[in-house]
Amino acid sequence: MKKIFIVTIGLLLWGGSIFAQGSKPPKTQFMVRGYGHAGLDYIKTADGTDYSFVGAAFSPIFLFKQGKRFMFETELEFELQNNELEIGLEYANLMYVINKYLMIRGGKFLLPFGTFMERLHPAWINRLSSKPLGFGHDGIAPASDIGVELRGAAHIGGTAINYSVYVVNGPRLKDGSIEPDEAGMLNFQNYIDNNNNKFVGARVGYLPLYNSSLELGASFYTGKPGDKGSVYKDVTAFLWAVDFSFVKQISPIKGILDIKAQYNHTQLSDAYYPVGEEGRDSTDLYTFNNLSRAYYAQLSYRPSMASSSILKNIEIIGRYSQLNTPEGSEWESNVNEITIGLNYWITWRQVVKINYAFINSEGGHDAEDGTGKQKSNTLFVHWAIGL
Amino acid sequence: MKKLVLIFTLAISVTAIAITVSSCTAQREVSAQKSGAELWAQNCIRCHNIPSPPAYSDVQWETIGLHMKERANLTSEQIDKIVAFLQSAN
Incomplete structure (x- = not known):
């Protein structure tokens, strides 16, 4: 099956090159973009050290444009996991421009919950090799889902506003029946709807400065994640986020200052979950305030106006990130991470990243004793390219 | 309900x-006051480095323009001018 899939991708690439060779631009335009990365990870914990070459990850993006208003876009993920090639579908959606101020898209799309997952996560865009805490596996913020969305942008005087509102299937509440130590978590990788209740979300971004250097955003995402007909069917989830971005080339400091931040807040209504390994057969129940929070703040500086051709391609980065999951839950944890980085930009879309992270964690369902404090340090040396 | x-x-x-x-x-x-070059320099950099105009052909910039209009939620005026600038400078 995978071979057929890969051959199909090859044919698409070949077909795209034929389109590109034509003298007259066709109404249907096909293009492959994407990104890839590879590198070395060094991880030091109390149990010892581990280092290995990682990556060989490839994420092609296929763009099909028909006329000036319609586009289909999809991103795949090819990655080696446990010596097997894993293929994932990051997004696949249709998009139609209704007018200058509004477009509609449907399918599986990246959710505008804050800005990190929608705009900043690709390896050649993310200034650091890792995601901030709270995103990705066991994260508390959604990344993508299946549904329909209206979005657009406009100028208001010298300022600009962008907006989106969407309806999607929504995540599924983990009730502890399969993994008792994850009871109360949201499974954002649940794309097949588990009930008839859809999640609704929206984001508004405002760029108050004439030069578009500053963007302030606010998002929410809400619905009922419990299985249809289960005792959790009335559990509600309300997530919100605020995001900040300031990027500007500043002459007195002879370079580009880039500040990014996002705060995520995930609150679920109270519910009772089974105690212990018996799962749903357990008669002992417990509850907790199901509130998770995560945030990050990142600052980077690149002396882009330096006279030295080497110096102007160097970038220094610092990021603080924190994640707090519900007190009293089996997955209670408090984690913070300080990451510093030194990047060298080979071209505008190709970078070598050297990052070092200091991680302090307490608890978490992966912790052996459940509550012990742990420290770990990681070194990432990654080479990323945008296509 | x-x-x-x-x-x-x-x-x-x-x-x-x-x-x-x-x-x-x-x-x-x-929109009328800003040139495509200004908009290119001010908006692309909000997420990633400023793209080099010769990196893609005129047709490809049109496709990327529509993709970026959606992804970065740029206005129609902004993306039209940015694409026109990139096509003229590549």
């Missing part, structure tokens, strides 16, 4: 914003 009302209200709100700003003439003045 509450969810349907919320969805409907949000959809109406977004449409209302779009209609309201479409009647605002100031946006056209702002």
Whole structure:
């Protein structure tokens, strides 16, 4: 099956090159973009050290444009996991421009919950090799889902506003029946709807400065994640986020200052979950305030106006990130991470990243004793390219 | 029922914003004042480095323009001028 899939991708690439060779631009335009990365990870914990070459990850993006208003876009993920090639579908959606101020898209799309997952996560865009805490596996913020969305942008005087509102299937509440130590978590990788209740979300971004250097955003995402007909069917989830971005080339400091931040807040209504390994057969129940929070703040500086051709391609980065999951839950944890980085930009879309992270964690369902404090340090040396 | 009302209200709100700003003439003045090069320098850098115009052909910049209009939620005026600049400079 995978071979057929890969051959199909090859044919698409070949077909795209034929389109590109034509003298007259066709109404249907096909293009492959994407990104890839590879590198070395060094991880030091109390149990010892581990280092290995990682990556060989490839994420092609296929763009099909028909006329000036319609586009289909999809991103795949090819990655080696446990010596097997894993293929994932990051997004696949249709998009139609209704007018200058509004477009509609449907399918599986990246959710505008804050800005990190929608705009900043690709390896050649993310200034650091890792995601901030709270995103990705066991994260508390959604990344993508299946549904329909209206979005657009406009100028208001010298300022600009962008907006989106969407309806999607929504995540599924983990009730502890399969993994008792994850009871109360949201499974954002649940794309097949588990009930008839859809999640609704929206984001508004405002760029108050004439030069578009500053963007302030606010998002929410809400619905009922419990299985249809289960005792959790009335559990509600309300997530919100605020995001900040300031990027500007500043002459007195002879370079580009880039500040990014996002705060995520995930609150679920109270519910009772089974105690212990018996799962749903357990008669002992417990509850907790199901509130998770995560945030990050990142600052980077690149002396882009330096006279030295080497110096102007160097970038220094610092990021603080924190994640707090519900007190009293089996997955209670408090984690913070300080990451510093030194990047060298080979071209505008190709970078070598050297990052070092200091991680302090307490608890978490992966912790052996459940509550012990742990420290770990990681070194990432990654080479990323945008296509 | 509450969810349907919320969805409907949000959809109406977004449409209302779009209609309201479409009647605002100031946006056209702002758009007219900025060149494609300015918009290229100011907006692309909000997420990634400023792209090099020769990196893609005229046709490819059109496709990327529509993709970026959606991904970065840029206005039509902004993306039209940016694409025109990239096509003229590649």
